[in-house]
Amino acid sequence: MTEAALSLRIDLAGGRIGPGKIALLEAIAREGSISGAARSLGMSYRRAWELVSALNETFASPVVAKLAGGSGGGGASLTLLGQELLTGYRAIEAAALEAAALHLQELARL
């Protein structure tokens, strides 16, 4: 039982990306819409929309593709860039976590 958890934040040129935005991206991919993702995460639609907006501003091309109106009212999905961001972050997270696991246990028993 490791009492200590590690959370990563990446500073890109366009902005910061942390666990919250990553979780939102995953929820969007899973739910198929921003509003659905917000509901799923217990977050207000307003905040989710703002986060997506910030995410899309972070890179040269958007990370989330949005569609207003249409069948089912529309929806949102990850662009290829968004999927790459997701897997990239998770890869960094996994590598960092594995490398730090030993030291983390040590620190947890302080």
Next chain:
Amino acid sequence: MTEAALSLRIDLAGGRIGPGKIALLEAIAREGSISGAARSLGMSYRRAWELVSALNETFASPVVAKLAGGSGGGGASLTLLGQELLTGYRAIEAAALEAAALHLQELARL
């Protein structure tokens, strides 16, 4: 030139510890007082004191030893626990950074 920087935050049972508190601890060790550390970091004494208070609440025993009054007005220094926390965090940071460096470069060119 790595465009992407990584910052770590550790969630212990008693609270979270990130780059800010670690920098403060280092400044206290270097300056010998909370107020000196605050000045050094361009931070208000009020905030520095609050961070130290939060840090000391995080663990069973204090991380910063404080002394009011006395020669030079008093001062503050790191306890043994505080020094261990510092080196532990830096070790985790170094390990995580090294492990993630490759993936970070990849992500930076998105």
Next chain:
DNA sequence: TCGGGTTATACCCGAGTGGGAATAACGATG
């Protein structure tokens, strides 16, 4: 006994954050 720099603490206030609600725009489907 006084000075001085520190810790310790309370108060006010501006800025930023984010929720809640309301409303418009959208567009495929029936």
Next chain:
DNA sequence: CATCGTTATTCCCACTCGGGTATAACCCGA
């Protein structure tokens, strides 16, 4: 062309964070 759930946007407001300020308490050394 009406419906429906979504995106998009705008208000208002409570809460938090942190700076600034002020003041007390502290205690060694001169």
